């Protein structure tokens with residue numbers, strides 16, 4: 001059996017670690033897919049613009065922790081999900097077949113929903129935004 005988990009944030013990584021520990025001696029394969037190689041502790045992004053923390057200090061590589069509990073980590077961007085075929089399609093053409101799928105890909109803020117928000121405000125919503133705010 002294969003469980004595929006999308007997203008290497010709090011949701012996806014926690015799910016992967018818990019399932020990885022529980023299924024360690026079974027034939028179940030846990031595959032964690034995320035488009036970034038590092039887990040970022042997002043609450044600490046608030047410190048990045050002020051130079052109180054660097055991104056490297058508030059993040060760690062997912063593959064090292066994944067190895068410890070026998071999870072397969074794949075760094076790829078997911079392009080679509082085909083539920084009827086139980087397949088995840090990645091941007092580079094890779095296809096992952098699953099028995100169970102956990103989607104923990106987070107949220108995408110709609111900056112344009114409120115007029116004037118985009119371009120006129122600073123943010124620490126994600127790593128990219130926090131680094132931009134620093135400049």
Ligand SMILES: Cc1cc2nc3c(=O)[nH]c(=O)nc-3n(C[C@H](O)[C@H](O)[C@H](O)COP(=O)(O)OP(=O)(O)OC[C@H]3O[C@@H](n4cnc5c(N)ncnc54)[C@H](O)[C@@H]3O)c2cc1C
Pocket residue numbers: 006007008009010011012033034035036042043044045046076077078079104105106107124125126
């Ligand atoms: C400054 C700040 C302070 C915060 N403070 C708190 C707090 O005190 N308490 C609290 O409970 N919460 C807090 N939060 C919120 C908390 O950090 C988020 O709710 C949490 O990180 C959400 O986790 P998630 O796993 O759902 O999503 P995310 O952290 O967004 O993770 C999603 C993951 O999916 C990956 N992904 C997305 N799309 C794709 C794709 N197509 N293909 C492959 N991978 C993909 C992303 O790269 C990411 O790794 C704070 C957030 C910020 C920014």
